Amino acid sequence: MTLAWGNRHLAAGERITGTEALRGGITAEMRRLTVRAPNGDTRHLVLRTVVDADDADDWLHREAGALTLLAGTDVPAPALVAVDPTAAHCEFPSLLMTRLPGRTVLDDAGVAARVPLLARQLVAIHAVRPAQRPREYRALTTADTVVVPPGGDAAAWTAAIDLIREPAPAYEGRFLHRDFQPGNVLFDVPPAGSPSAARITGVVDWATPSWGPADFDVAHCATNLAVLHGPEWGFRFADAYEEAGGVLAASERERRYWRVRDALALSEEVSLVSGPWREAGRTELTPGAVAERLDAYVTAVMNAEV
Structure with a gap:
């Protein structure tokens, strides 16, 4: 049924001739479709299929x-x-x-060159001015649902949880991706080139566009970078965002609020997010290792000037 539907949306004479499962999807199954034209030329499309979600129609709309x-x-x-x-x-x-060219890159090698690219790309996303605003952002994590990692810094986590019990700071709204992080960004990295030759070729997974504070998108990418590469990279990404022209909250308290709110959200999804990272080659990122890195980042955010 799905292939017949897809064929009806192709150019005259084109047909879907092959499918290949893509890795990395958490909320949906992803497949690359090979499309062949009558003259033998081929191109590729991507099919997102939501198999088990009550709000699938909302996501896809x-x-x-x-x-x-x-x-x-x-x-x-x-x-x-x-x-x-x-x-x-x-x-x-x-x-x-x-289907966009490029691939996700999650390796430690070259991260210093990729972080400024990610920051500039997020500034460009936040510069989009939609005629009709998307839905207001939703922060699903609450102080009562946070999962403190075993052996985590109790004082830092208690302070972070107390912080998100407070009302969210006022903010100037921006168009948000809401899941902007290395797993949703495609890069072209020349096989024999230096890391500095990398360039972004695409941003994918637009299932939850929102209207909200730029800090929230920055915090989400920072948390992912901190867990993938070390706590310092979360801070370096936020700095790179401002260097690229992005504007964050003015006060230290507001910045800390958004950063820990996103980091605490990850505490509830450690096993869920670590699986795709291991599939992508980061086999050392077991749930335990991710929890340890998340603890180090939350502790650093609560103890540092941000």
């Missing part, structure tokens, strides 16, 4: 809207081909989009 909004902007997002958010034509709710 929002992603379709974001991809439509970003067409023609400086943000390298996929182009929307078709969407079936309620599974009216497919076996499951599905979205079909163009």
